[in-house]
Amino acid sequence: MTGPSSADLRKGESVSDAPLSPDANVQFIGIVRTPYTTRDLCPRQGALDGPECRLELMPQWAPALKGVTAFEYLDVLYWLHQSRRDLLLQSPRGDGQTAGTFALRSPVRPNPIGLSKVRLIRQEGETLIVKGLDCLDKTPLIDIKPDRCAFTVQAPAKSADRA
Amino acid sequence: MTGPSSADLRKGESVSDAPLSPDANVQFIGIVRTPYTTRDLCPRQGALDGPECRLELMPQWAPALKGVTAFEYLDVLYWLHQSRRDLLLQSPRGDGQTAGTFALRSPVRPNPIGLSKVRLIRQEGETLIVKGLDCLDKTPLIDIKPDRCAFTVQAPAKSADRA
Helix, strand or coil, X not given: CCCCCHHHCCCCCEECCCCCCCCEEECCXXXXXXXXXXXXXXXXXCCCCCCCEEEEECHHHHHHHCCHHHCCEEEEEEECCCCCCCEEEECXXXXXXXXXXXXXXXXXXXXXXXXXXXXXXXXXXXXXXXXXXXXCXXXXXXXXEEXXXXXXXXXXXXXXXXX | CXXXXXXXXXXXXXXXXXXXXXXXXXXXXXXXXXXXXXXHHCCCCCCCCCCCEEEEECHHHHHHHCCHHHCCEEEEEEECCCCCCCEEEECCCCCCCCEEHHHCCCCCCCCCEEEEEEEEEEEECCEEEEXXXXXXXXXXXXXXXXXXXXXXXXXXXXXXXXX
């Protein structure tokens, strides 16, 4: 947390004063390793031809990687653990012009879940080497999915699919 | 939860026996309303020309929608509250052929976060009308972001963006 204090707000920004409601638990499944060791070093958006990053799974989740190398692109979800969670309106350029949090891909959101499409380069045991991330080094990892564009459903279609 | 009992497993499926680690809290920001009132009625994948669904924000988060109607496509994240969380290997067709959880987009995953790209049809106060969802009616909503394909970063580029 950068500290949800109104002193940290830019011109025009506003916060929710509702207390955080702990409705469900996220469990960290591993850690993301990137070259970006400070927030200032992080790019605004990862590039699919950017530097290699590592998705290091905890050993107990490694079996769940079976078959993942069939996919060139993955959706990666991670927990932006340094982000405040109470901003309603944000001013990305700090100029007083604001947009709502849900009209931005800022890391600051009620549930600080980052989502990147990455290119899978290779697997090394319980680690995936990928390109395309923009998050801070040591960000907690929470999910890996085949990218929806490339994914073909394996289970049989259901009645609602046959529109 | 469908109950993480080994009696519910299909041939070839395997589970993690590690206890759930409550590393972070998710707060529900609203509710997703769809025509799919049972799991059997849900399609495998939502269609961008499918039925209208509703993202009903809690009133305290409504201001964070400012500017969202500028986007035709949104990424919607939701909490698949009925999913077990311990499967490592899954058999989508129930035929003994398995794939790892991270090679599938199944709702059953260590963090049951669903991710859909939706088309924004219109805003009605604190509710967004969208198409493209496949989740159960009354699924808790956790985030809304502009779809990454359409989103242009508004903040100035940083040094790591100028590769």
